[in-house]
Amino acid sequence: MRENNNKIWDVIIIGGGASGMMAGSIASSCGKSVLIIDKNKSLGEKLKITGGGRCNITNNEPDLHKFLKIYGDGAPFLYSPFSIFGVKDTFNYFESRGLSLVTQARNRVFPVTEKASDVYEVILKDLKKNNVSIKSNCVVKKINTNNNLIESVETDSGLFYSKSFILATGGMSHPETGSTGDGFKWLKNMGHSVRNPTPNIVPLAVSDTWVKNLAGVSLSFMKITFFLEGKKQFSKLGKILFTHFGLSGPLILNSSRNIALLLEKGDVKAYIDAYPDTNEGKLEESIIKTFDANKNKTLRTVFKDIAPEGTAKAIEEIDLSIDFNMKVHSITKDDRKKIVRLLKALPISVTHLMGYERSVVADGGVSLKEIDMKTMSSKLYKNLFITGDLIDINRNSGGYSLQICWTTGYIAGISA
Numbered sequence: 001m002r003e004n005n006n007k008i009w010d011v012i013i014i015g016g017g018a019s020g021m022m023a024g025s026i027a028s029s030c031g032k033s034v035l036i037i038d039k040n041k042s043l044g045e046k047l048k049i050t051g052g053g054r055c056n057i058t059n060n061e062p063d064l065h066k067f068l069k070i071y072g073d074g075a076p077f078l079y080s081p082f083s084i085f086g087v088k089d090t091f092n093y094f095e096s097r098g099l100s101l102v103t104q105a106r107n108r109v110f111p112v113t114e115k116a117s118d119v120y121e122v123i124l125k126d127l128k129k130n131n132v133s134i135k136s137n138c139v140v141k142k143i144n145t146n147n148n149l150i151e152s153v154e155t156d157s158g159l160f161y162s163k164s165f166i167l168a169t170g171g172m173s174h175p176e177t178g179s180t181g182d183g184f185k186w187l188k189n190m191g192h193s194v195r196n197p198t199p200n201i202v203p204l205a206v207s208d209t210w211v212k213n214l215a216g217v218s219l220s221f222m223k224i225t226f227f228l229e230g231k232k233q234f235s236k237l238g239k240i241l242f243t244h245f246g247l248s249g250p251l252i253l254n255s256s257r258n259i260a261l262l263l264e265k266g267d268v269k270a271y272i273d274a275y276p277d278t279n280e281g282k283l284e285e286s287i288i289k290t291f292d293a294n295k296n297k298t299l300r301t302v303f304k305d306i307a308p309e310g311t312a313k314a315i316e317e318i319d320l321s322i323d324f325n326m327k328v329h330s331i332t333k334d335d336r337k338k339i340v341r342l343l344k345a346l347p348i349s350v351t352h353l354m355g356y357e358r359s360v361v362a363d364g365g366v367s368l369k370e371i372d373m374k375t376m377s378s379k380l381y382k383n384l385f386i387t388g389d390l391i392d393i394n395r396n397s398g399g400y401s402l403q404i405c406w407t408t409g410y411i412a413g414i415s416a
């Protein structure tokens with residue numbers, strides 16, 4: 001139903017994801033009348049699936065310089081906003097509202113309950129307490145401007161007027177959560193420079209059956225080395241998760257930007273070293289010992305003790321021209337060396353990166369140069385404030401995306 005809504009709000013927030021909800025909580029606590037418009041039935045749909053449902057809410061790296069380094073070229077722009085609302089403030093915001101946080105491996109911070117829905121509930125409670133109006137199931141179609149000011153937003157249920165507008169429609173990752181890139185289009189049409197979004201922090205698709213057959217297996221201490229047209233590019237050490245389409249896990253997700261660049265240039269292969277802290281000689285010695293103790297067993301049986309746990313059957317499928325039915329005592333030295341080399345370099349053919357439906361964030365967005373980072377206001381439209389994934393800030397996984405949402409949402413909330 002279309003509404004003829006003549007009320008002029010103090011603040012209208014377009015998009016009620018992580019940054020929009022934070023902005024609403026803060027603007028309303030400053031005594032502003034606030035309306036959040038969202039096209040979904042419920043706010044925070046993406047927030048509720050963050051961190052695999054556990055919500056990696058921020059990263060507890062105490063050294064600000066080190067923390068901001070993660071954002072690459074964006075870092076110099078972020079000192080000022082982080083001096084207004086940083087990681088400590090995130091802790092204070094949530095803990096003072098009854099949500100205890102815990103720091104886990106690699107400084108990643110989660111709610112003690114490990115439930116992303118609890119993070120959502122805490123902010124929603126605040127919105128309700130502060131009488132924030134929420135218009136859900138309402139699609140914003142257009143932003144109306146007049147003399148470098150935003151005047152109103154046109155929705156599928158009428159026009160809404162406000163003194164200030166916070167644009168928080170998110171990026172393009174997981175579009176089923178509501179972030180379909182509408183904000184990028186509006187900002188472009190309004191004259192902002194918007195770098196075209198591309199999926200980032202995204203898993204890899206590969207063509208190898210052995211990888212896909214390991215779907216669900218995760219190996220915690222692996223080294224993976226990437227090659228472009230046969231030339232070594234870079235290596236990473238850590239946990240690798242095998243999926244039905246290829247590879248994932250933090251190490252892969254955080255390498256995806258570099259891999260995307262390689263894929264643009266040519267053929268990309270990767271090799272997993274299943275024993276990164278053992279050289280070929282030492283690995284062979286250990287295999288010889290296992291073979292000596294199991295001479296009359298088949299290679300298939302013994303290989304289960306040689307390959308990383310749970311991987312033997314899948315690895316066997318890599319064409320080595322070795323008969324896994326033969327007895328260990330008949331294995332030739334050449335075959336043994338082949339096995340050693342294989343475990344030190346399991347071959348993978350990377351075909352492409354997965355798309356928005358699997359990416360954690362989309363790179364790209366509105367240029368940092370066009371935002372006043374002390375207020376998050378657009379330099380082109382003084383009563384427009386821009387937050388969260390709409391801003392062109394590269395980042396890794398580990399709580400760094402949500403911290404941008406809390407910081408920019410807070411600042412937009414106090415400034416709008």
Ligand SMILES: Cc1cc2nc3c(=O)[nH]c(=O)nc-3n(C[C@H](O)[C@H](O)[C@H](O)COP(=O)(O)OP(=O)(O)OC[C@H]3O[C@@H](n4cnc5c(N)ncnc54)[C@H](O)[C@@H]3O)c2cc1C
Pocket residue numbers: 014015016017018019020037038039040043044045046047049050051052055056057058138139140141168169170171173174177178179180181182183359360361387388389390398399400401402403405
């Ligand atoms: C699977 C997954 C896991 C993640 N895990 C983590 C994690 O653990 N830690 C971390 O730091 N980051 C994580 N992220 C990234 C993080 O979720 C995002 O950075 C963050 O949610 C972005 O918030 P936002 O406010 O910018 O936008 P969003 O949360 O995307 O919200 C945008 C809102 O705008 C609404 N909207 C869009 N267009 C319109 C329109 N035309 N009209 C009305 N409403 C509209 C949408 O419905 C949506 O509610 C994860 C992302 C994904 C996809």
